[in-house]
Every structure is written in structure tokens, then in C-alpha cells.
Amino acid sequence: MTIARTALVATAPSADGTFVMREDEFRLLYDRTSRPLWVYLWRLTRDAHAADDLLQDTYYRFLRTPGRYESERHERNALYRIATTLVRDGLRRGHPVSEALPEDGAGGLAGASDAVHATADRTDVQRALARLRPRDRELLWLAYAEGSSHVEIAASLGLRTGSIKMLLSRARRRMADLLQRRVASPGEPGS
Amino acid sequence: MTRRTPGRVRQLPDTRVARHCNREDDVLAHLIETPHTPLSAPLQAHLGECAGCRDLALVGSALRLDHATALAQVRVPSAGQVWWRAELRARQDAAARATRPITVASGLAAACLLGLLASVAGALAWWVRDWLQDQPLVHALLAPLAGPGTWTAHWSGNATPALAVGALLAVTLLAASAVLAAWREQ
Numbered sequence: 001m002t003i004a005r006t007a008l009v010a011t012a013p014s015a016d017g018t019f020v021m022r023e024d025e026f027r028l029l030y031d032r033t034s035r036p037l038w039v040y041l042w043r044l045t046r047d048a049h050a051a052d053d054l055l056q057d058t059y060y061r062f063l064r065t066p067g068r069y070e071s072e073r074h075e076r077n078a079l080y081r082i083a084t085t086l087v088r089d090g091l092r093r094g095h096p097v098s099e100a101l102p103e104d105g106a107g108g109l110a111g112a113s114d115a116v117h118a119t120a121d122r123t124d125v126q127r128a129l130a131r132l133r134p135r136d137r138e139l140l141w142l143a144y145a146e147g148s149s150h151v152e153i154a155a156s157l158g159l160r161t162g163s164i165k166m167l168l169s170r171a172r173r174r175m176a177d178l179l180q181r182r183v184a185s186p187g188e189p190g191s
Numbered sequence: 192m193t194r195r196t197p198g199r200v201r202q203l204p205d206t207r208v209a210r211h212c213n214r215e216d217d218v219l220a221h222l223i224e225t226p227h228t229p230l231s232a233p234l235q236a237h238l239g240e241c242a243g244c245r246d247l248a249l250v251g252s253a254l255r256l257d258h259a260t261a262l263a264q265v266r267v268p269s270a271g272q273v274w275w276r277a278e279l280r281a282r283q284d285a286a287a288r289a290t291r292p293i294t295v296a297s298g299l300a301a302a303c304l305l306g307l308l309a310s311v312a313g314a315l316a317w318w319v320r321d322w323l324q325d326q327p328l329v330h331a332l333l334a335p336l337a338g339p340g341t342w343t344a345h346w347s348g349n350a351t352p353a354l355a356v357g358a359l360l361a362v363t364l365l366a367a368s369a370v371l372a373a374w375r376e377q
Contacts, residue, residue, distance in 0.1 A: 035267055052268070055268075060276075063277055
């Protein structure tokens with residue numbers, strides 16, 4: 001399957017040559033990657049509408065960028081790389097991230113805010129993530145939420161593989177501190 | 192013991208965070224592969240002693256839970272919808288690329304036309320001046336307004352260089368505007 005997909009991606013552009021793959025191939029890729037990618041974008045931007053737009057933009061750029069992918073993981077890493085770049089560009093231009101995390105769940109998942117923000121634990125995670133630096137957020141999410149290897153994280157974030165362990169360790173320490181502080185003082189305002 | 196500063200994230204010395212425990216991989220494997228089962232007794236005992244693994248368990252389990260819940264709730268657009276939008280955008284991009292040279296050419300053509308008009312106006316100015324000088328009625332009308340020979344001297348002496356410079360400036364400005372407009376569109 002993987003080898004077949006590689007060949008397809010490399011040799012079967014869309015009928016008019018606009019995209020690097022055909023629609024049926026795209027559907028397979030999309031079904032496999034869109035949901036975790038959307039959650040990743042949402043976690044980085046904390047804005048459901050921005051995540052929607054960035055998801056569309058990510059796939060568009062992927063479809064327009066010629067490339068050979070050795071495996072599905074490789075393909076996925078390329079997608080995450082594009083997504084991360086788009087989020088960083090957005091941050092650099094001053095949007096779309098909002099620093100505040102409202103209690104009522106606004107800015108959560110589209111159409112599912114209440115359910116998603118139902119538990120205090122998850123709110124704590126969101127708040128802790130929101131207070132981290134963007135790169136720490138990216139690292140932690142890919143490593144622990146997605147379960148990516150150091151090589152995959154390096155490929156997705158454009159970092160050296162050798163530096164991932166150290167960066168991850170520091171990011172983890174920072175997040176653990178934030179989570180423990182929330183647990184120690186649950187009534188702390190303005191977190 | 193380090194005292195924690197309220198409202199700030201405590202920065203630990205690098206020696207602590209840089210140390211890598213050999214059991215981290217076991218903790219991570221448990222979090223990813225069997226997140227719903229309790230930790231084994233030895234691993235649980237290890238967490239009591241190792242701050243790094245404790246952090247890993249805390250952060251890892253929180254993020255795994257958050258990820259799983261979000262993934263169960265998320266609704267993304269259909270593949271067909273995303274593909275259709277991508278096609279639409281590709282067409283728009285192609286159209287923008289195709290019309291860019293036309294926009295530049297239109298701007299340059301407008302600049303050339305204006306330059307031509309300015310040149311014609313400059314040439315006609317001589318003819319108009321000569322014609323006006325031959326009209327006694329005009330002389331009679333303008334004589335009270337200006338000193339003797341003032342306006343005719345001005346026209347005959349400075350008109351050509353002023354018009355040429357004006358035309359050149361107009362052409363330059365319009366060409367620059369056209370290029371800027373094309374660049375913005377891009």
C-alpha cells in the first residue's frame with residue numbers, strides 16, 4: 001500500500017496537472033489526516049475558524065507542491081510542516097491567535113464547544129498550552145498527543161533531530177509546572 | 192529549596208531538565224499504547240523517585256486525554272469540499288497570473304497615451320500661441336490684466352521645456368503606478 005501510494009503521488013497528478021495527486025488519492029489522504037491535523041491547528045491557534053481556514057490552506061499548498069513521499073508518515077510530516085509554517089506566519093502577522101481562553105468554551109471546537117470543554121482537566125490543559133511558547137506547544141502536541149517520534153517531530157517542525165530530546169524535555173518541564181500550579185491553586189485567577 | 196515566584200513559570204536549572212531517565216521510554220510507551228490501564232507497580236514506584244518521569248506522565252496523560260476527546264468531537268469539512276475549494280483557488284491563482292502581464296501592459300499603455308497627449312498639447316500650444324498673437328481682440332481683452340507683453344513673453348520663452356518635463360513626469364508616474372498595481376495584485 002505504501003509503495004503503491006508513493007508511486008501514485010509521484011506519477012499521477014490531477015487531470016489538468018494543477019495538483020500533485022488525483023481527487024480519489026486526495027480523499028484517502030484527507031480521511032487519514034484531516035481530523036488530527038485540524039486538532040493540531042486548533043491547539044496551536046486556539047481558534048476554530050482559523051483552524052478551518054488553515055486546514056484548507058494546508059491541503060491547498062500540499063496539493064500544489066511537487067514532492068516524493070516515501071511513506072504515509074512522510075506525507076503526514078510534510079502536511080504538518082506546512083501547517084506549522086502557516087501558523088507561524090499567522091502569528092508573525094499578529095493573527096489569528098487570541099491569548100484569552102474564555103470559560104464558556106467560546107473558541108472551542110466548531111459546534112461542539114460545550115462537550116469539549118466539559119471537564120476542568122481539559123481546561124487546565126488548554127490554559128497551560130496557551131501559556132507556553134508556540135514551539136513548546138508544537139513539540140509537546142506532536143510528541144505526546146500525536147505520539148510522533150523525534151525524527152517525525154524534527155521533520156514536521158523543521159528542527160534538528162538531535163535537539164528534539166532537549167527541547168522536549170524543557171517544554172515538558174514548563175508544562176508540568178503550569179499544570180501543577182493549577183492543581184495546587186485551582187482558584188487562581190487570570191491564568 | 193527554590194521559592195516559587197507568584198505569576199511566573201519557575202525555570203529549573205538545565206542540569207535537571209537535560210538529564211534523560213532510562214525509564215522515560217517505558218512511561219511514554221505506556222501512555223501511548225495502553226493509556227487506560229494503570230501503571231505497573233515498578234513503574235509506579237519509579238515515578239515516585241524520578242521527577243522527569245513524573246512530569247512526563249503528567250503532561251503525557253493530560254495531552255493524550257485532551258487529544259482523544261478533541262478527536263472524538265471534531266468535525267472537519269468533507270474531502271470533496273476541500274478539493275473543490277482548492278480547485279477554485281487554483282483557478283483564481285491561474286487567472287491572477289494570466290492577467291498580471293495585461294495589467295502591466297495596460298498601465299504602460301495608459302502612460303504612453305498620456306505622454307502622447309501631453310506632447311500633442313505641447314505642439315498645439317505653439318499653434319495656439321501664434322493664433323492668439325494674431326487676434327487683436329484677445330490683445331485688447333488681456334491688455335488691462337497683465338503688463339505689456341508679459342504673458343506672451345512667458346509662453347514663448349518657457350513653454351517647451353516645462354511641457355516636456357511635465358510629460359516626462361506624467362509618464363514616469365503612471366508607469367510606476369502600473370507596476371505597483373500589478374505587484375499588489377500579485
